[in-house]
Amino acid sequence: MTKTEERIKQLNKNIKETCARCGRDPAEVKLVIVTKSAQFEAVKDVINLGYTELGENHVQQLKKVAAQIDEYFEGDESNKKKKVRWHMIGHLQRNKVRQVLPFCCMIHSLDTLRLAEEINTAGAKLNFQAKVLLQINASEEPQKYGVPVGAAIHLAEQIVTMPNLKLCGLMTMAPLTRDKKIIRRCFVRARELFEEMKGEKIVGPEFTELSMGMSGDYEEAIEEGATILRIGSAIFAG
Ligand SMILES: *Cc1c(COP(=O)(O)O)cnc(C)c1O
Numbered sequence: 626m627t628k629t630e631e632r633i634k635q636l637n638k639n640i641k642e643t644c645a646r647c648g649r650d651p652a653e654v655k656l657v658i659v660t661k662s663a664q665f666e667a668v669k670d671v672i673n674l675g676y677t678e679l680g681e682n683h684v685q686q687l688k689k690v691a692a693q694i695d696e697y698f699e700g701d702e703s704n705k706k707k708k709v710r711w712h713m714i715g716h717l718q719r720n721k722v723r724q725v726l727p728f729c730c731m732i733h734s735l736d737t738l739r740l741a742e743e744i745n746t747a748g749a750k751l752n753f754q755a756k757v758l759l760q761i762n763a764s765e766e767p768q769k770y771g772v773p774v775g776a777a778i779h780l781a782e783q784i785v786t787m788p789n790l791k792l793c794g795l796m797t798m799a800p801l802t803r804d805k806k807i808i809r810r811c812f813v814r815a816r817e818l819f820e821e822m823k824g825e826k827i828v829g830p831e832f833t834e835l836s837m838g839m840s841g842d843y844e845e846a847i848e849e850g851a852t853i854l855r856i857g858s859a860i861f862a863g
Contacts, residue, residue: 627670628667629667629670629671629674629860629861630670630674632859632860633671633674633676633860636656636856636859636860639843639844640654640656640843640847640854643843643844643847643848644847646848647847647848649847653852654847654851654852654853654854655678655852655853655854656676656678656853656854656856657678657679657680657712657714657836657853657854657855657856658671658676658678658679658680658856658857658860659679659680659681659682659714659839659855659856659857660679660680660681660690660857660861661680661681661682661683661686661857662857662858662861662862663857663860663861664861665690665693665697667860667861668690668693668694669697671860672694672698672705672706672709673705677705677708677709677710678710678712678730679709679710679711679712680711680712680713680714680733680855680857681711681712681713681714681715682713682714682715682716682734683715684713684717684718684721684724684725687711687713687725687728687729688724688725688728691709691711691728694706694709710729710730710731711728711729711730712729712730712731712732712733712855713725713729713731713732713733713734714733714734714796714836714855715734716734716770717732717734717735717740719739719740719743722740722743722744722747723747723750726744726747726748726751726755727751730756731756731757731758731793732744732755732756732757732758733757733758733760733796733836733855734758734760734770734796735757735758735759735760735784736759736760736761736762736770736771736772737772737780738780738783741757741780741783741784741787741790742787744757744789744790745787745788745789745790746789747789748789748790749788749789753789754788754789754790754791755789755790755791756791756793757784757790757791757792757793758792758793758794758795758796758834758836759772759777759780759781759784759792759794759795759796760772760795760796760797760798761773761774761777761795761796761797761815761818762774762797763797763799763811763812763814763815763818764797764798764799764800764807764810764811764814766800769798771796771797771798774814774818777795777818777822778818778821778822778825778827781822781827781828782827785827785828785829791831792828792829792831792832793831793832793833793834794819794832794833794834794835794836794852794853795815795818795819795822795834795835795836795837796835796836796837796853797811797812797814797815797836797837798837798839799811799812799837799839799842799845799846805842805845808842808845809845809848809849812837812838812842812845812846812848812849812850812851813849815835815837815849816835816849816850819835819850833852834852834853835850835851835852835853836851836852836853836855837849837851837853837854838851838854838855838856839854839855839856839857840856840857840858840859840860840862843856843859
């Protein structure tokens, strides 16, 4: 067993145990494996193990790893490279939208009206509906990306009118702290906003995803309702 395999096994065990503890079905919790800190060897391991939902937070890096995967799995009969689905999880500049959109299955980091308009325009040119998550700054840290909680509903209302965007849920990042109470408060806030948007029918039936939880805080995220975990260093670090 490779180190990568061992770590994924342990991660899945923890996810399962956490779900059992809070009465959730582990099938409701999807894993996006964040490759930004990974050696390509380890990325290959992950794909060979059947994990194909991958995430990157920089456009250039996403394109680079996608090209490496293409090259490596060229001619592979099981067509592994075709199954890889990319999630853009990091801050996205408007001038990079057109480059990255054809590569990714979901953008987690939509946080301004202007970015929404740009993605909508690019989606129209490519003739598809881009799946997006609204990134919220649930911890209200001033230096952080994400729309403030108080402005999220208004922005969501604007996004749902755009024909080439599909608003599929919310994303948030907890503050960098060891204080689990602060982390949990951030996740609770995101979940409450998520429920409010659904309850008030601001969003459609495709609004199902709550992307939160990273290597250091995924257990709290699961307990507070995450449907997508974004995990990197727990699998790749060291
Ligand atoms: C790097 C990153 C992650 C993964 O973080 P780890 O702590 O390595 O698991 C998740 N989400 C975003 C937005 C990131 O940039």
